[in-house]
Amino acid sequence: MNQLLLQQETSKELADFPHIKEFAYKKNTTIQLNSFNVGLMDGIGIYYVLEGKHNWVIGSTEHTLYPGDIAVILPGENFGGKNNILNIGSLMWVRLDVHSRKQLIGDWSQLTKKERHSLEQILSVNKDLLVLNIKEAQPLFFELKHELQHAEVGFSTRVAQLLDHLFIIICRQLIRQNHSRRDFPTTFLRLEQTLRQNLARQWTVEEMAAFAGMGTTAFTEKVKNYSGFSPLNYLINLRITEAIKLLKRGEVNVTDIALAIGFYSSQHFSTTFKKLTGYTPSEFRKNNLTFNQQQ
Amino acid sequence: MNSIVAIELGTNAVRIFAFDLMGNIIGFAKGHYPTFHEGPDNSEQDPEQVFITMLYVLKNLLNDTLYPQKCVVGCICFSGSMHSLLTVDKDGVPLGNVITWADNRGKETAVELKESELGRTIYEATGTPIHPMSSMVKIAWLRNNDPDRFKKTSKYLPVKSYILQQLTGSCIIDYSIASATGLMNIHSLTWDDTALEFAGISAGKLPQLVPVFYSEAKLKKEYQKALRLQPDVKIIIGSSDGCLATLGAGVWEEGKATITIEDSGAFRVIGDKIIKDHNKQIFNYLLTKEHIVSGGPTNSGGVIFEWFTKRFGDFKKAFDIDHSMGNLIREAAEVTVGSDGLLFLPYLLGERAPIWNANAKGCYFGINIRHERKHFIRATIEGILYEMYSIGKTLENHRAIDSLSVNGSFASIPFCTQIIADIFNKPVSTVSHGDTIGAGAFLLSATEMGMYKNLREASNTIKMHQIFLPNANDHAIYRQYFTVFESLIEKIGGEFDAISNLQNLK
Numbered sequence: 044m045n046q047l048l049l050q051q052e053t054s055k056e057l058a059d060f061p062h063i064k065e066f067a068y069k070k071n072t073t074i075q076l077n078s079f080n081v082g083l084m085d086g087i088g089i090y091y092v093l094e095g096k097h098n099w100v101i102g103s104t105e106h107t108l109y110p111g112d113i114a115v116i117l118p119g120e121n122f123g124g125k126n127n128i129l130n131i132g133s134l135m136w137v138r139l140d141v142h143s144r145k146q147l148i149g150d151w152s153q154l155t156k157k158e159r160h161s162l163e164q165i166l167s168v169n170k171d172l173l174v175l176n177i178k179e180a181q182p183l184f185f186e187l188k189h190e191l192q193h194a195e196v197g198f199s200t201r202v203a204q205l206l207d208h209l210f211i212i213i214c215r216q217l218i219r220q221n222h223s224r225r226d227f228p229t230t231f232l233r234l235e236q237t238l239r240q241n242l243a244r245q246w247t248v249e250e251m252a253a254f255a256g257m258g259t260t261a262f263t264e265k266v267k268n269y270s271g272f273s274p275l276n277y278l279i280n281l282r283i284t285e286a287i288k289l290l291k292r293g294e295v296n297v298t299d300i301a302l303a304i305g306f307y308s309s310q311h312f313s314t315t316f317k318k319l320t321g322y323t324p325s326e327f328r329k330n331n332l333t334f335n336q337q338q
Numbered sequence: 339m340n341s342i343v344a345i346e347l348g349t350n351a352v353r354i355f356a357f358d359l360m361g362n363i364i365g366f367a368k369g370h371y372p373t374f375h376e377g378p379d380n381s382e383q384d385p386e387q388v389f390i391t392m393l394y395v396l397k398n399l400l401n402d403t404l405y406p407q408k409c410v411v412g413c414i415c416f417s418g419s420m421h422s423l424l425t426v427d428k429d430g431v432p433l434g435n436v437i438t439w440a441d442n443r444g445k446e447t448a449v450e451l452k453e454s455e456l457g458r459t460i461y462e463a464t465g466t467p468i469h470p471m472s473s474m475v476k477i478a479w480l481r482n483n484d485p486d487r488f489k490k491t492s493k494y495l496p497v498k499s500y501i502l503q504q505l506t507g508s509c510i511i512d513y514s515i516a517s518a519t520g521l522m523n524i525h526s527l528t529w530d531d532t533a534l535e536f537a538g539i540s541a542g543k544l545p546q547l548v549p550v551f552y553s554e555a556k557l558k559k560e561y562q563k564a565l566r567l568q569p570d571v572k573i574i575i576g577s578s579d580g581c582l583a584t585l586g587a588g589v590w591e592e593g594k595a596t597i598t599i600e601d602s603g604a605f606r607v608i609g610d611k612i613i614k615d616h617n618k619q620i621f622n623y624l625l626t627k628e629h630i631v632s633g634g635p636t637n638s639g640g641v642i643f644e645w646f647t648k649r650f651g652d653f654k655k656a657f658d659i660d661h662s663m664g665n666l667i668r669e670a671a672e673v674t675v676g677s678d679g680l681l682f683l684p685y686l687l688g689e690r691a692p693i694w695n696a697n698a699k700g701c702y703f704g705i706n707i708r709h710e711r712k713h714f715i716r717a718t719i720e721g722i723l724y725e726m727y728s729i730g731k732t733l734e735n736h737r738a739i740d741s742l743s744v745n746g747s748f749a750s751i752p753f754c755t756q757i758i759a760d761i762f763n764k765p766v767s768t769v770s771h772g773d774t775i776g777a778g779a780f781l782l783s784a785t786e787m788g789m790y791k792n793l794r795e796a797s798n799t800i801k802m803h804q805i806f807l808p809n810a811n812d813h814a815i816y817r818q819y820f821t822v823f824e825s826l827i828e829k830i831g832g833e834f835d836a837i838s839n840l841q842n843l844k
Contacts, residue, residue, distance in 0.1 A: 226648055227659075270369065280387070284386045284390045320560065330560075331430065
């Protein structure tokens, strides 16, 4: 099969698709130095391995990919071959323009706004896990190639559908792979770890539900049953837990603590903290650091 | 209306019960916190998360349930899980996470000590079997493996003491939790010098010992205000989960024992004498100076059946694990006693009593061409209960047992309760209230408040819900299977170590 490299502005096949920066099918028969340098991804890239074993740097992590594996590289992520080389084998990829780092799927998509938002959240909260084995992606890439090359009637709609399809199967596989429906406690523990690492982020219930691969209603009910808290109360619980640790260390000022753990202001933090503990954060710190004198 | 609040600081969650003065549950709330496993032998929890979760749940229970009912909280009693260890610095600030009972990092330290004469001396003095769960072993492990933390530690606390210290400012530990640390002499009710020496610490590094009825610590004003509690609310230190579960199971009479099966499990009796076990297998934990809870804990409880359900249950339609478990139980009921010759050793997490072998592993034995999934389900349940029987038999060498009370998750499944009756060949009862730990905390509080003369009288008020009588024929069949079960464990002890080594190589 012939190799193919379509690029925006130079390939007439992409004239009707300004959002597709590049589409390629590449068969690499020899290893050449500096043939696949690590650099920042401009747009979003979806790479599919057809043949060979490939060692890639994605973000700050090295991954080994085999046939059937797909890698999604988000805007601004590092991407390239380990030691800057492309291994022997064959690949297909598509690189798409993005509106912003948050809006990964452009207006070309036929998905509803809500669905697009949901898929974007799933991709962004799982950004460290975006190497997956999805064999059913292969026919989609080949069909995409066919549509772009042959421009048959309705090809414009078909290309959009295929790209949407690709995003949907990636997100579904991501959810299936990461979250077994039979083991919610494990899923919940993963979510808890992610929340703890990003307490400053203004998490929404929708984002947390997307992480767990569930709708917001089912997610909220499941979290309540399992933890005894609503998702947002659980998040506040984690924020206050972290606040107590920082207050006890006595090194960081209260405003910085408030912002570091995701409160809008020190006043917001202080009110929430006092409501639960009866202490303002400063009083709590003072009380705690006089522990020895109380004994 | 006056109410008694029981706060159970469990392994995975805080459960808070509110009782009226007749012992009826008038409110309940729970909040979950995670356990972190950084390595295969590590098991830790965030102490501040436990504290904040407890505050949240208590506040919600008060505001959503008790205050709308015009309840005044008369006292708050605490239950804590055993064998947890937290290190704090001179300011009372935690140095790392709480190390839970399930943490096995000290297993080599424990094996070494267990084999020695010193181990026997310490076991006889403290009543705690020599095992990595014991706080004494954990501290010795820290001294050898984390000297920096060991050096910085001002106090070693169980999680319940840490929570109480935050709430009241008092650094105290009840005799019951203390006797499970492996550091307290259960005869003299003081920290044991030999155990302290082995751990490498002085008594000053431990909280002040107080009885389970101790109520002199006062809630800090700020918490009183935030929780809208009366200034005179009594804070009763309470006991350990195991001792309270035994109290709440109503098995005070001679000849009675209780079986608890939750994630893990335990077989317990209560008496006024320590059981001296020359094999060092039986624990003796104080409830009060006069009352000792003796028995054996197993790792192979409900968590094993949960494992089976997750791996082999049908989740195509059912979403919840409970639903899938129910389906499996129905399937298992189609198989006859003994699972048509299939036996299961349930040691997926190593085992404590009676074999105390952290390297023990699971095994299905006797598989033939006719066995189907339903046989494996029943064999799994029977294996968990054979294990419980082997603990019970060890205890029966020291004390006659005529009847059993079952609580925990298996108590709500009549199929399992009947198997217990048949394996043990004893009548088995379940208690009418749902949670024996909460009920135990209520009885302890009510006794402290003078509503009962003593704990024995309090425990005798527990009502039984259902009684399952043993079937002699089924017992005879189970006896034959149990003989093979026991023999297998004895014969493959070396293989447990070998397969464990191979697994650890990966």
